[in-house]
Amino acid sequence: MMYQQGCFAGGTVLRLAKDLAENNKGARVLVVCSEITAVTFRGPSDNHLDSLVGQALFGDGAAAIIIGSDPVIGVEKPLFELVSAAQTILPDSEGAIDGHLREVGLTFHLLKDVPGLISKNVEKSLTEAFKPLGISDWNSLFWIAHPGGPAILDQVEAKLASET
Incomplete structure (x- = not known):
């Protein structure tokens, strides 16, 4: 577990x-x-x-x-x-999304630039994952970005010029 x-x-x-x-x-x-x-x-x-x-x-x-x-x-x-x-x-993502167990319970902390951090690195991550398989057209695949609030998804879509 x-x-x-x-x-x-x-x-x-x-x-x-x-x-x-x-x-x-x-x-x-x-x-x-x-x-x-x-x-x-x-x-x-x-x-x-x-x-x-x-x-x-x-x-x-x-x-x-x-x-x-x-x-x-x-x-x-x-x-x-x-x-x-x-x-x-x-x-440079340490502390970007943190969960802490405190006296008040479990708390989340998210840096304001999490969407920028993810979108700046998403293409490199996809290339590392799919280049060995001969895939370079992200729109030909079924895939999802997570975590994803609207700000993250919008920036990833803009960065990759994804078809919706």
Whole structure:
């Protein structure tokens, strides 16, 4: 089990499940991921005004998936193929999105330039992920940027000239 992974938990568990499935013949890995942000919900605090931003942007969510390799033909019908899984730490991003367990509970802190930080680095991250696969047209793929409030998504879309 992994705890307090926040937004990047989904990518982390997909990467780990892919590795487990590929290296253990016949293995099927059940991945269940949840993010419970209700614990951050509280009235405004003079000491933690920035927590209101996190409360407005983030919500509870959960998902489950079974990851395997070498599907049994005629029995299993995979919907997607997980070709690659990777994560990138953005330069100068330490402290950009923080969660802290305090006396008042779990609080979020987001720097004002999180959208700029992400959009400035998204193309490099996509290139590192997809160039080895021979893919350079981001609009030909099904993908999503996360975390993503409107400011982040708008800046990523503008940076990549994405088709909507």
